[in-house]
Amino acid sequence: MSQSFKIRKGYDIKLVGAAAQTDLDAVSAQTYAVSPLDFPGITPKLAVKAGAQVKAGDTLFFDKDRPEVKICAPVSGEIAEVKRGAKRKILAVIILADSKIKYASHGKLDLDKADRASVAELFSNSGIGALITSRPYGVVASMSEEPRDIFVNAVQSGPLAGNLAYQLDGKDSEITAALKALDKLTSGKVYVSQGGDEKGVPSLNDSSVVNVTFTGKHPKGMVGTQIAQISPINKGDIVWTVNAVDLPVIGRAVLKGEYAPEYKVAVTGSMVKNTGYATMIQGVSLSSFNASNMKAGNARIIAGDVLSGTQIEADGYLSFGKSQITAIPEGNQTEFFGWVLPGFGKFSTNRAFWGWLFPNRKYDLDTNMHGEERAFVVTGEYDKFIPMDIFPQHLLRAVMIGDIEKMEQLGIYEIVPEDFALAEVACTSKLPLQQIVRDGLNDLRKEMM
Amino acid sequence: MKFVQNIFDQTRPLVEKDGKRNILYPLHNALETMAFVPDHTAHSGAHVRDAIDLKRTMVTVIFAMVPALLFGMWNIGRLHYGAIGMESTLLENFLFGTLKLLPLIIVTYAAGLGVEIFFSWKRNHPVNEGFLVSGLLIPLIMPVDIPLWMVAASTIFAVLIGKEVFGGTGMNLLNPALTARAFAFFAYPTWMSGDQVWVNTSGGDIVDGYSGATAMGDLATTVGQGMGNPAMESVVAQFGPEGTYSLMNAFLGLIPGSIGETSALLILLGGLFLIFKGVGSWRIMLSFFIGGLVMAGIFNAFAVNEFMALNPIHQLMLGGFMFGMVFMATDPVSAAQTETGKYIYGFLAGFFGIMIRVFNPAYPEGIMLAILFMNVMAPLIDHYVVEANIKRRAKRLANA
Structure with missing residues (x-):
């Protein structure tokens, strides 16, 4: 059974600075950070103290209201600092990484025999559960709930989105394992949405899942759009969503019992010197990477895309669950009578400016x-x-x-x-x-x- | 540009919170953001933004009004010199019209923006752009000879009661420009209707045969006279191919009427521009036109007087129908807000507009009342459209 949808409402924002299909140097750093702010709906309670030694996959903090929701260390090392803001709000847990990562073992799964409880336990303890978002509310999923369905989004259509096939290259066995494990977590269906116009990822067409094709305009690559077409959420429903780019991380935990949130991150945007794909572990300090890879000038660096990514400082860290970095110019300058001028070169989805005459033009947009x-x-x-x-x-x-x-x-x-x-x-x-x-x-x- | 920025920078301390002229802060801010699109950057949500803002939207509407405005200026002069029997050139017509219209525009903006700025200062929010359009619409729907103080009073009433009491631009129930017109119409009826106000006849002797009435006024005299009444022949003849209000004259706008409302051609041009720019709702304009056509068609088929018998297309070219369709009914704040609702809203506004005009000759400007009525009804229309969506969702839940 394969469904297909064409998304007609929407808009493709075309920007300069798409990732070239080349590998950049892998990025590693001495410090890594995990910020509770990356997880909406969580009231963090620390499981570690500054100075403690952790392995990759050890719990750093968990949700006060739902203790089974655990956020784990991406690397092994020493807890260097717990950064706090006003009212002692936890801003980030900083880890001073070991030179060689040691993984906490969460036990392998035998997918043929495992029941839901054991799969849920692995997801909860190993940190991969945090890669699953629960709807409604868009919060980290709790493994104690069973979702109606699980939606895996393998369409990346946002501005300057990376090429998924390239990012997932060589991860077929992990992907297959991840999909089979997800299937154990719901008695409903696991839907995998793919874009019909891209070079696909064959391992996504697993027999345990329902394949759905999305073509047309962005937001075809937003899982909310996909759910609305496939099977909308009703009051009382819980559904889970997973980004396909996270499947290898899930798969590795299933196959080896290790949490290794490593991504081929698409480095994009007009303020980047060399676009491409850089392998990095979630939470890595980007200060030296930014220092050497960003063009001179006032740039906004975004973990994710320009639509819903998170702004990070030049010495910030790769936010949780992001496999794209976008750098665009800041737009903190005024414009003389900008609202009256014809604005031939301006980006607008609206015909009130003249840019629509050039539908294929790529824009170098700033943040104004x-x-x-x-x-x-x-x-x-x-x-x-x-x-x-x-x-x-x-x-x-x-x-x-x-x-x-x-x-x-x-x-x-x-x-x-x-x-x-x-x-x-x-x-x-x-x-x-x-x-x-x-x-x-x-x-x-x-x-x- | 640096020079302009310096002026703003130097005067800012004077109008800031503790400054001596704090009441002028909204004006300062409005002028500064007009001269310079601010340097604000996106701090929550999406990191890039569309170049469009409300200023752009509003100025697009103003551009769309310019042809009707210029024509109105010229027509004021043409009618004036025609009425007093003087030859005039295009330039003379135009100059005369400018001298008549410019004070109206200035008074409207001064009165309306004065109220807006006061409220912005009181409520501590920036001046909204909505009045840029309202302030130009109001003069265009007034008779040329209306005293300036009446325009000011109407404008202040409209901004105050039509808009600010509801919370300002975006919150208003009624179209402010039409509220001004309605206020003037009911408060000063002798200046807003009849055959004395539409053409300026000062400075000369009126020529023989000049009437000064509008098509609406003349048509109103036919009501109650029955079809084929010989007494009405002279009126009916005015609407014939050779008459003053012939279809062609009405379409081109060579007739007396409110300043900007006469030329269906140029108003339509503005409407097409708005649709093309995606600023005006084609749904409203189209359904408004159809609504008017249907009502006029029904009247035409069951005519008991010459007003009803008027050719439906001709009917729509007269009075404020076209202007209401393009510039009044499409005001996004006071119109229906759902796309489905817009069809219903537009259709009924056009339909009732013709109905009121023909049934009640005391209100020659039925269009204005119909649109105001539909402004009030629009939330109800939206309510039912949204309710349908809610029901659909509830049904899905029940079936799940």
Whole structure:
């Protein structure tokens, strides 16, 4: 059984600086960091103290409300520091890495015999459980819940997204093991969405999963879009989502009992000297990498893509679960009468500027807002970028006034912030849509817990 | 540019929170953000943003109004010199119109922006761009000879009661420009209707046979007179191919009326521009047109007077129909907000517009009232469209 969907609503933001298909030098560093801020919905409780020795795969902290949700060390070494902010909020756990990584052993799985409980235990203890996102709310999945279905997203269509086939090259046995293990975690289906227009990853077509093809425009590569087409989330449902790029990490834990979150990271963006793919472990300090790989000038470095990635400092760390780094110019300069001029060279999804005459032009966009925040004025704008049966503006209004019942009725269970990212880019009123959605989900979750 | 930036930088301390002229801060901020798109960068969510902002959207609407505006200026002069029997050149017509229209525009902007700036200062938020459009719409829907203080009073009423009491741009229920028009219409009826206000006749003797009435005014006289009444022949003749209000004259706009409303051709041009730019809703414009056409068609088929019998297309070219369709009904804030709702909203606004105009000759400008009525109804329409989505979701849950 193979389904196929073409996404017609959406937009492909074309930027300069796509990753060349070459391998850059692998990136390693003395320090690695894991930040609780990368995990929405977690109240971190530390499992280690500064000075302790940890192996890769040892728990660093867990969720206070759901202790089975554990976040593990990506490398072995000594806990150098627990960085705290206001009100002693934990900002990051810094590890001084060993020169040779020692792995904690979580035991291998015999996939033919293992039952759900033993698979769930491995996922929970080894750290790979954190690679699974649970919807609604878009939080780290708890292995004590059983999802209706699991959606594996193997479409990377965001701006400057890396080539998945290249990133997953040579990882076939791990991928197969990961898919089979995921299948044990649900009595429902495991759906694997692939883009029909790319060179596929053959091992994704495992017999244990349902293959679905997505073509058309971005956000075809957002799992929220895919779920909406395949089988929308209803109130009370829990579904899990997994990025295909994480499958090798999951597979290695299943096959060897080791947590080794190593990725071929796509290095992209116009502020990068040499684009390409660099192997690095999650949490690695990027300070020396950035120092040698970024062009001179004021750059914004983003872990992830420009739509929903996380801004990191020049001496920051690779955020959890990100397999792309984007560097674009900061846009902190004014523009003289920018709103009146014809703007032939400007990027806009809207025909109010003339850029639409050149649909294939690639833009070197900066981070300027191009205007100030306003109330909702333009209508029907968000619908063009959200291929779901949803009224985005009405839903956002419900969130803004804190009307939980309306949020539920209007389908907040079906979305996470990234689903509104494209609409946020296009928004005439410059409203922080992703933040509004996140606030709404947090309110709702608080109400439900 | 550096020079301009310096002016803003030097005056900023004066208007900032503790400055002596803090009340002018919104104005300072508005002018500065107009001159320079701010250097703000994205700090939450997406890291890149579309070049569009509300200023761009609004200025696009203003561009779309320019043809009708320029034509209106020229037409003021043409009608004026025609009424007093003087020959005039294109330039003279235009100059006369400019002298008449410019004060209207200035007074409207001054009155409206004054209220906006006051509220921005009180509420501590930046001045919204919405009034840029409203401030130009209001003069275009006024008769040329309306006293300036009436325009100011109407504008202040519209911004205050039509917009600011609801929370400002984006929150208003009614279209502010139409609110101004409605206020003027009911508060100063003698200046807003009849046959004295549409053409400026100062500075000369009126020529024989000049009436000064509008097509709407003349048509209203036919109501209650029955079909084929010989007394109405002269009126009906005005709408014939050779008459003052012939279809061609109405289409081109060579007739008396509100300043910017007469030329269907140039308004349509503006409408096409808005649709092309993706700023105006084609759904509303199209359904509005169809709604008006259907009503006019029904009247035409069951006509009991000459007003009803008017050719439907001709009917739509007269009065404020075209202007309402392109510039008033499409205001995104006061219109229906769902795409499905827009069809219903537009259709009914056009439909009722013609109905009110023909059934109640005391309200020649039925379009204005119909759009205001539909502004009020729009949330209800949206409610049902959204409710359908909610039901669909509930049904999916029940079947799961």
